[in-house]
Amino acid sequence: MTRAISDITYGALVGATDPTRGASSALQATWQLFRAARSADVILTNEGKRSPVGLVLLAALLVLTRQRKLVLSEFLPGTRRGLRGWLTTNGYRLFLPRALLGAQVMTAWERDDYASRYKIAPERLKLIPFYYFDDRVVTEPREWSPDGRVGYLSTGKNSCDWSTVIQAAEGQNWPLTIACKRSEFDEHSEAAGHAGIEMRSNIPRAEHDEKLAHSQLLIVALKERRLSAGHVRLMTAATYGTPVIATRVSGIRGYEELAAALVEPGDAESLRAGVASLMADPDELREQMNRVRSFARSRPYSVYASELRSFVLKASDQGR
Numbered sequence: 001m002t003r004a005i006s007d008i009t010y011g012a013l014v015g016a017t018d019p020t021r022g023a024s025s026a027l028q029a030t031w032q033l034f035r036a037a038r039s040a041d042v043i044l045t046n047e048g049k050r051s052p053v054g055l056v057l058l059a060a061l062l063v064l065t066r067q068r069k070l071v072l073s074e075f076l077p078g079t080r081r082g083l084r085g086w087l088t089t090n091g092y093r094l095f096l097p098r099a100l101l102g103a104q105v106m107t108a109w110e111r112d113d114y115a116s117r118y119k120i121a122p123e124r125l126k127l128i129p130f131y132y133f134d135d136r137v138v139t140e141p142r143e144w145s146p147d148g149r150v151g152y153l154s155t156g157k158n159s160c161d162w163s164t165v166i167q168a169a170e171g172q173n174w175p176l177t178i179a180c181k182r183s184e185f186d187e188h189s190e191a192a193g194h195a196g197i198e199m200r201s202n203i204p205r206a207e208h209d210e211k212l213a214h215s216q217l218l219i220v221a222l223k224e225r226r227l228s229a230g231h232v233r234l235m236t237a238a239t240y241g242t243p244v245i246a247t248r249v250s251g252i253r254g255y256e257e258l259a260a261a262l263v264e265p266g267d268a269e270s271l272r273a274g275v276a277s278l279m280a281d282p283d284e285l286r287e288q289m290n291r292v293r294s295f296a297r298s299r300p301y302s303v304y305a306s307e308l309r310s311f312v313l314k315a316s317d318q319g320r
Contacts, residue, residue: 006044013309056091059099072103102315106228130231131304132296142241144289154219155179159229167268213240220246234258238296260288
């Protein structure tokens, strides 16, 4: 039987215990994970929870004590710049190849990219695509209907191209709300106000999902970067039957079918025309949303969770 420790919700899939409960800081939580590693077969965590610095520290401690027990879910480190980026990249390159039992990647192209960038053996990088709808919320993706839907929403915390969204909305009288991080609110709120956009930051998840579920349209405008992005937004919209217009970037490669329409990145005119075209033809929109629903139905959360569980258990067996 696998003895697992974890500080993320996916730990429940393998019956993991969480040794970080009660930790007063991220540093203390990292130390507690390491201290508990001796009695465990596998440590399940991810970069989002540990932070890049915390992940480098944890991997370094495992390497120094000759323990290969680390499994990462949803590994998407992206490209970092500056001194901090250089230190993180080289920390990953120095320690992850010797600490990792395995890491999950979200798109096929990332596997080759991360294997080359961080010198990780390709067989330790496992492609497990994200789920297309959440069957913990609904048994099937909801059918699209215009009834009860009000306004447009653009939301996200990763790779968001708010400048393009704001430029596209200028002079269009879109009933648009942008939900973003506080730092992005401070940067873009003045321009958004001039374009007639309501801009909000740090909306609670329940309120966010309620608004998304009743929106006429979700705009997922992404910058072209070397990492996965937009999957949670696309999945949530498919779950609730909300139409999506998204930018065609490598971050959503393999998930494009969850969008009702795609436009070119960084092109405000293309986004403006795409929104106008999509919202002007209800029959075409219904046809596209039937296609999205059919595609989303093929990969619920339960399948994703089962694959993730099998991956962690197999990685643990290989490490023994």
